[in-house]
Amino acid sequence: MAAPAPFAIIIPARNASTRYPGKPLAPLRGATGQVRPLIERSWIAATQVAAPAQVWVATDDQGIAEVVREFGGQAVMTPENCRNGTERCAAALAVLGDIAPVVLNFQGDAPLTPSHVVPELVAALGHDPDAAMATPAMRCSASMVAHLLADQAAGRVGGTTVTFTPAGRALYFSKRVIPHVPADAAGGHVHVHLHLGVYAFRPAALAAYAALAPSPLEQIEGLEQLRFLEAGLPVRVVPIDAVGWDCIELNNPQDVPPIEAVLLARGIA
Template sequence: MASDFAIIIPARFASQRFPGKPLAALRGAGGQVRSLIQRSWDAAQAIAGSARTWVATDDERIAEAVQSFGGQVVLTPETCRNGTERCAAALDVLGDIAPIIVNLQGDAPLTPDFVVRDLVSALEADADAVMTTPAVRCSETLYHHLVADQKQGRVGGTTIVFNSARTALYFSKRVIPHISETVVDAHRHVHLHLGAYAYRPDALRAYAATPPSSIEQLEGLEQLRFLETGQRIRVVPFDPIEWDCIELNNPEDIPAIEEVLRQRGMR
C-alpha cells in the first residue's frame, strides 16, 4: 500500500444550491459544533496527516476559518469551474507535493479513511486509469434518501454505473440505473458515488487544459469531462458502509448528517 499521496480539499463559498456551505455548522455527538470545512479537514487529517493536507479556496472567509483551526490553505483563482480544476490550480502553487493527489471534496465529511487508501492503491495498480473514484452499493436507507431527494426536486447525491472491468460508464445526479418499483431490493442495484478522487498530477494538469465537455455542463459533474474525452476512470466498489455517507448538498441534508455524527460518536 502506497503512502506517498497528498489530499487537497477544494472549497468555494459561492455554491448555487447552498451559498456559504463550507462554513455551515454541523453539531456532533455531545453537542459540539464544527463547520463543514473543519469536519472535512479532520477527516483528511486522519488519513494523510496535517502536513499532507491543504484546503484550496478562492474565498478569504473560508481561508480564515481554516487557519483558525490550524489548517493549511492554498489560494486558487475564482475562475476555477469545479473542484478538479481547483486541485490543478493548487498544484500550480504548491508544485510537486506527491505522485498521487487525492481530491476529498469539502461536502463529504463522512467519507471513511479506508476508501481513500483503497483509491490510492487502485490507482497505483492500474497504469491505464487516469483516476480512481469510489462507488458504494446503497443501503436501503441511503437509497430511499436519494429517491426522496429526486421526488422532491432536490439535487442530492451522485450515482454511478460501471462495467465488469470496473470502468465507469456514467455518473448522474439522478438515481441510475432506473429501477421499476416492482423490483425487490432495488437499493442493491444502485451505487452512490462518494466525493473523492485520486489522480496523477499530469492527469490533473491535462484536465485543466481541456475545455468543459457538453455532458459535464449539462449534469454539472466534473468527472464527466474525463469520460467524454475517452479517458478511463477506474471505479473502486464498496459494499454498503456501516453508516450512510450522506453528502451535504442542500440545507435539508444537515439533520441526516448530524444523526450519523451522533450515531458514530463523532464530536
C-alpha cells in the same frame, strides 16, 4: 508487493455555491453538542488517513482560509474562476508544486466519507496505469436509495450514482438514480452504487484535465468527472463495501439534520 505511493489531499472549498451559498462554513453539531463548520469536519475526515502537513484546503475565499488556519489546517488560495473542485485542485497544485506522486481531491461537502477509501484509491491507481483517475462507489442501502429518490422527487440535487463495467471502468455518473430499478423490485437498491466524491489523480492527469474545455454532459449534469469520460480517458471505479452509516453529502440545507444524526449515532464530536 510494492508499497503504496505517497499521496497528498486537497479539499476544494468555495463560498459562492449556487445551491447553498456559504456552505463550507455551515455549522454541523456533533455528538457532544460541539458545533464545527463543514470544512473543519471534512478536514478532520481527511486527516484520519493523511498527516495534517499533507492536507490542504484550496479556496478562493479569504474568510474560509482564515477559518481553516484557525482550526490548525493549511489553506492555499486559488483563482475565483475555477469551474469545479477538480480545476481548483489543479490550480492548487500549480501553486504547491511537487507535493506527492498521487493527489486526491477530497470533497469539502462530504464529511461522512469513510477514511479507508483513500488508500484503496491510491492502490487502485498504482495497479492501473491506463486509468486517468480512480474514484469509489459504494453499494447503496435501502435507506440511502430512499434519500436519493426523495431528493429527486422534490427536485433537489442530491448525491451522485454511477454505473460501471465488471472490470471497474466507469460507464456514467448521474445526479439521477441510475440504473433505474422498478419500484416493485425486491432488494433493487443493491444495484445502485453511490459515488463518493473522492478522486485520486496523478499530477499529469490533473493538469491534463484542467487544460480540457468543459464537456457537454459535464455542463448538463453539473458533474466534473464526466469531462474525463467524454474525452475518452478511462476512469477506474473502486467498489467498496457498505459501511454502517449513510454517506450523505451536504448539498442542500435539508441535508444538515440527517448528517448530524449520523454524527450523533457514530459518536463523532
